[in-house]
Amino acid sequence: MVHNPLVVAALSAGLLAPLAAGMYSSNSPVLQLTGKNFNEKIIKSNHASIVEFYAPWCGHCKNLKPAYEKAAENLKGLAQVAAIDCDEDANKKTCGEYGIQGFPTLKTFKPGKNGKPVIMDYQGPRTAKxxxxxxxxxxxxxVERVNSKTVESFLQKKNETVKAILFTTKGVATPMYKSLAIDFFGSISFAQVRxxxxxxxxxFGVEKLPTLIVLPGGTAEGVVYDGPMKKDAMTKFLSQYAKPSDGKPAKEEKETPTSSSTSAPPPKPTFDSTIPDVPSMGAFAESCGKKICVLVITPPVAPSLAPFEKTNFYVNHIKLGFPFFQLPYATLSPQFKEALELTDTENVQMRALSAKKGWWVPYKGDANSHEDMENWMDALKLGDLHKKKLPELGSDVVTPPEPPKEEAPKEEAPKEEEPEKEAPKHEEL
Incomplete structure (x- = not known):
């Protein structure tokens, strides 16, 4: 092999070092982050994101790169797959703020209310899929779900604004349609009719499915979209009627206090939980051996579901079609926590399981959002959620309590708990 003496000299002198500093090239589908643009691109975004905190010298980071870029390609236009080089001095402060201690560390960012995303450690397989x-x-x-009874109210609401209605065989919105609603958030109201x-x-005289109709607003007649059900083509069509927004949700308006507001607020309603506990996997299998069941895991700070009024009211008063069981996080066996990726110790977590078919599905919505839970239930019934394999959990779900000791217990320092096919193509409507 013939070596170019100029290149060899440059490498020896470290002149080409900046070119090797980053692991992802400028044409990579992975979004490049820095300490300066992290908040703007991730924290303030209304798009779901996953961020890899990495170092270019890390062997595991290099091994992850092909799968991570493949995931970014498949999620293009739907969500953000990003990375930040923690070896760069300018980025070390940002990486420190998120407690990064090893590489690669993956964290997901789900847009939340009031501009604060829900941040979770990604504990899934490090594959594209x-x-x-x-x-x-x-x-x-x-995307608002509209039926024959609510279609009139949807049409009358904010009549001057642009509306887009998708008529489809699907009961829940696809990732692509949801991403369109994010892109045009605040400028177009999106709905879906089954x-x-x-x-x-x-x-609307709809005879074939799927059909997308745009209502320009006011008295203007609806326009039927006749192009391909692809993100780019649909974006171009919708842009004729409204400009894509920045995807930022409007801030919630606070109520202005009135003269009568000095009186004490009415007491909040409370709901006693009627969701039974799960004493063992045997009891769970007996009730859920041939059907889907949902486990509601309560955090250590509130081992009973009763304080979570909205969640408790929903699961107790709405016809869900699935048996529900309640389990306190603190009583679960370490094996069960690891198998079902139960890493959140501050909020209610939910998992749907099918013991017969050997799969489980996590709930990743807001525990206080009836809409999120209802969408999850619909997707669960339709089989539209990504299922994970249910491993052998043994006979115990709940760790039996230790017998009382006669001697006075010695104080111990608390132990820290360790958190612990091919990628799908763009989904069409």
């Missing part, structure tokens, strides 16, 4: 499946579940849903809503279909 694993990353894609996890991030798809985090995409916010700004094929079984025959009266709503008749109002």
């Amino acid at each position: 694993g990353v894609v499946d996890a991030v798809l579940d985090l995409i916010p849903n700004h 094929d079984k809503e025959t009266e709503a279909l008749a109002i």
Whole structure:
């Protein structure tokens, strides 16, 4: 092999070092982050994101790169797959703020209320499919579900604004349609009507599915989209009626206090939980051996579901179609926590399981959002969620309590708990 003496000399002198500093090239589908643009690109974004905190010299980071770039390619236009080089001095402060101690560390960012995202450690498989499946579940849903009874109220609400209605066979919005609703958030109201809503279909004369209709607003007639059901083409079509927004949700307006507001606020309603506990996997299997069941895991700070009023009211008063069981996080066996990726110790967590078919599905919505839970239930019934393999958990789900000791217990320092096919193509409507 013939070596160019100029290149060899440059390498020896370290002149080409900046070219090797970053692990991802400028044409990589992975979004490049820095300490300066992290908040703007990730924290303030209304798109779901996954961020890799890495160092270029890290062998595991290099091994992850092909799968991570493949995931980014498949999630293009749907969510953000990003990376930040923690070896760069300018980025070390940002990496420190997120407690990065090893590489690569992956964290997911799901847009939340008031501009504060829900940040979680990614504990799934480090494959393209694993990353894609996890991030798809985090995409916010700004698509309103409309049926034959509610279509009129949807049309009358903010009549001057542009509306887009998708008539489809699907019961839940696809990632692509949800991403369109994010791109045009605040400028176009998105809705979805299922094929079984025959009266709503008749109002618009819809005969084939899927069909997308845009209502420009006011008295203007609706326009039927006749192009391919692809993100770029649909974006171009919708842009004729409204400009894509920055995807930022409007800030919630605070109520202005009135003269009568000096009186004490009315007491909040409370709801006693009627969700039974799970004493063992045997008891769970007996009730859920041939059907899907949902486990509600309560955090150590509130081992009973009763304080979580909205969640408790929803699961106790809405017809869900699934048996529910309640388990305190602190009583679960370490094996069970690891198998079902139960790493959140501050909030309610939910997991749907099928003991017969050997899979489980995590709930990644807001525990206080009825809409998130309802969408999750619909997707669960339709089989539209990404299922994970249910491993052998043994006979115990709950760790039996230790017998009382006669001697006075000695104080011990608390131990820290360790948190612990191919990628799908763009999903069409």
